[in-house]
Amino acid sequence: MNSFLSRTSYWVLALFLALAGSATAQDATSAATVSQQGVTPGGAAGANPATGGGDAAAIQAGDALFKANCTQCHAVNEKVVGPALAGITKRRQIPWLVKWVKNPAKVIASGDEYAVKLFNDYGKQQMPSFALSDQEITSIMAWVTSQEGQKTVADGGGAGVTKENQTATDGQDGSGAGAGKYADVLLIVLVVVLIVLVVTLVIIANLMKDVLRGRKDLDGRDVEILEQRFDWAGLYKSTALRGIVGAVVALALLYAGVQSVMAVGLTQGYQPTQPIAFSHKLHAGENNINCAYCHTSVYKGKSANIPSANICMNCHSQIKTESPEIKKIYRAIERKQPIQWVRVHNLPDLAYFNHSQHTQVGGIQCQTCHGPIQNMEVVYQYSALTMGWCINCHRETPLNTKGNAYYDNLVKLHDKSNNAVPFTVSSNGGTECSKCHY
Structure with a gap:
């Protein structure tokens, strides 16, 4: 019986690996196709090459x-x-x-x-x-x-794309969607097959036991093995098990206590309700509106400003003018009162932070700190924004010093003593206390 079960288990394992390998290969083929087509997540697919006039x-x-x-x-x-x-x-x-x-x-x-x-x-x-x-x-x-x-069709952002590009993009999206759907179906079938196989093995094992119980030529040792049961009572009374469980519970409580103390003052995940239901997913995601269009100081100011109502009206004087949420903007303008947006990302006054230094000079993307903002219906604080979080970023982020003579001597001195380590923000003094606290 043991030999039969072992052989069956091997066949089940082989079948599982074959099906899983097929699904993985399908996903890899789909990813390779997307890579060859040059389409990246959130990017513009099917850029139209030059069709005449200009370089x-x-x-x-x-x-x-x-x-x-x-x-x-x-x-x-x-x-x-x-x-x-x-x-x-x-x-x-x-x-x-x-x-x-x-x-x-x-x-x-x-x-x-x-x-x-x-x-x-x-x-x-x-x-x-x-x-x-x-x-x-x-x-x-x-x-x-x-x-x-060229004929254009709406692309969801209002600007329109060429019909040829739209056709190519639709074909790529359809291919990717079909491949993803095929992989999902294959995984569901795989799970069902495995469940059926497990149930079948249990039934076979019980049938084999019943057959063996009916045999008269079994000796005492065979009968003992056939009728053995797991001693749950002995396991429950075990002093070692109780000690292990007690230690695990104590460590878990200690860890939870330390985490709760360390989280005092942290607002990661903070998601306030705003006075107007503004969707970043719709504007920055589906309509691909550049962050700097609304937050005009994102690349040149100490902080990324909250957009004024007139920026909203650049579009909404003609788009969705009857929307209840848009009418709130009209009322704010008529009353000459600013919209009372609720600030989401707050840094303590004791820490100095310059937004443009990171976005313009450092080239940091919005999503690095704010997370997938283009997918958020309601904005929430994605990152911890703790001192340790900032310091780790300064330690790991290399500085782009090419073409900047200011860094030439600093890079030479750094490479002379730390040639194997990249020149990071920390190498330039980015982890010194006075950089952020003065």
């Missing part, structure tokens, strides 16, 4: 810049919040467009006839300024020119 690299760069800065209000071949951009380089010269993108208020104030007419035609709704270089603006215009005349 291919510039057009590709313009595509990314347009999606990061312009898609909230503009499309190429159709009107969204702002006018359609098709033919913009024919209506206006590039130098004028550069001035307009960098500071539209200044162009309007100068009395420029075209700018004033545009301002009045769109309900005196002023486009925000963008800190883009001349080359970046030129790249955007090159991409816009390459997209003129």
